[in-house]
Amino acid sequence: MSPMFAMTDVTVCYDHVEAVRNVSLSVEEGQIVTVIGPNGAGKTTLLMAAIGLLASRGRISFQGSEIGRMSVENRVERRLCLVPEKRELFSDMTVADNLLLGSYSLRDRSGVRQALDEVYDRFPRLRERQRQTAGTLSGGERQMLALGRALMAKPKLLMLDEPSLGLAPLIVREIFRTIASLRDLGVSILLVEQNARAALETADYGYVLETGEIVQSGPAKDLIHDPRLITAYLGGH
């Protein structure tokens, strides 16, 4: 059976410079897959190409269809969602409105109220702040809102770009706990992270991206004990 999401020989160029070169990766149903690597390796570029914000060469398939030429909006309607590194919240709008807009792509509006309650149950802090504008939230709350907003679209594959970036360790743990719990809901996850240890501890499978190319891949539990990766990314212990 073909994987639920696969990128095959994907190349992304910025003004003739190849930021990502011939990358192939796949995510199976219900799996958490992580892409780790240093700053500037092309991780964000890879996700931007996957959602369609950047044009790419190569093939991108999702649930059996080729989506590489589709618009961002069409991919979102197929329930492929991205929480970008910059979060891209609607800062002048309330937390509740941000969440509601997360469900914009759903044709069936009957479950929206329930989905909103589920997000509030998952992140009680958002319920407390539902009337506040997104711009007034703290960094951790903003990330919760970005995650919650993506969950409102009932994603089949959720792509997360550096969800722990700039957050306090306590909140990072909470975010990763949430990510792990999403797998139990049947959401597949493609996680891009600089915090390699936390990412590999949460993921099932991992890829290492360096200067735009995949240099290593394997089950996350193997990668976490790989001597080369330990020296390069896992703090040397």
Next chain:
Amino acid sequence: MTSDIAAILAIDGIATGAVYALVAIGTVLIFTVTRVIFIPFGDIAAFTALTLAALDAKRFPGTGTLVLVLACLATLVEIISLLRTNEPRLVPRALLLYLALPCAIVGAAWIVTRMDPPLAVRLVLALMLITPIAPLLDRIVFRPIADGTVLLLLTVSVALHFALVGLGLLFFGPEGVRTEPLTSLSTEIAGILISGQTMLIVIAALVFSGLLYLFFDFTLVGKSLRATAVNRTGSRLMGIRPARAGTIAYLLGSLMAGVSGILIAPVNTVFYDSGFLIGLKAFVGAIVGGLTSYPGAAIGAVGVGILESFASFESSALKDVIVFSLLIPILIWRSLSSLHSEEEIEE
């Protein structure tokens, strides 16, 4: 100047300002959603007045032909673009939205014109005929360059205004029109006579601004428009299509401009090229709100109206000079006081 005269001038100014406010709000709406400074809004207002005048005179308005021509062009552009992106399955939908719908409106207008309809029907018809113009122009002209710079979009917008003035002359002729007043009532408040038309203008401006506010705050589509204005990338990631948001913004903006055209037609004589000054004055008002704030634009537009009213009392010949000179201190004040938004920095 006595206080009586000042009061009359102020009331007159508020009424004129309310008309500008509707156009200014439309300008802000379009700019925030699409980044286009839509100069032809004034023309849309003037064309509405001319359309209504034609309907009053039991003539089929030139607007109908204009809409038909634009609908054919827009359909052609849309179909070519769909075939290019390999989406032929969307062609029937394009035919329905860009061709059948505008044709149906024009057809209905043509039939109703022959039946000597009452004023209310003529008003609705004039608005229905005018609202497709801006969305169709958007499809033909702006969507292919939607990712261009604000300056490019503005340049094209100015060119479009001149094209529309030419088309206005072609379709409506050089004569000015003044429609019959919508009401002949008048009332006296604190010793000053206020005409029903003046009150109607202010009430209509308040009602339509209020409706727009409700639309933005209480409907998902309204919120999606605000989201597009706040953060384009973020809204695309929610599945909100900027092009669709743009079309809705143009429809609403044209409606606001159309209403202002209907309100101004019984008060001022409107020519095919009267739109430019209406649009430009509304633009000055919108600039007060930094082109992003609706209350700012409305307050600015009313301010422009009042200033114009007093200026025309002092020196009728120089009133426009005085109003537009106001732009300079406002632009200086805005560029000194406002911080650039996140999105502008990114660009």
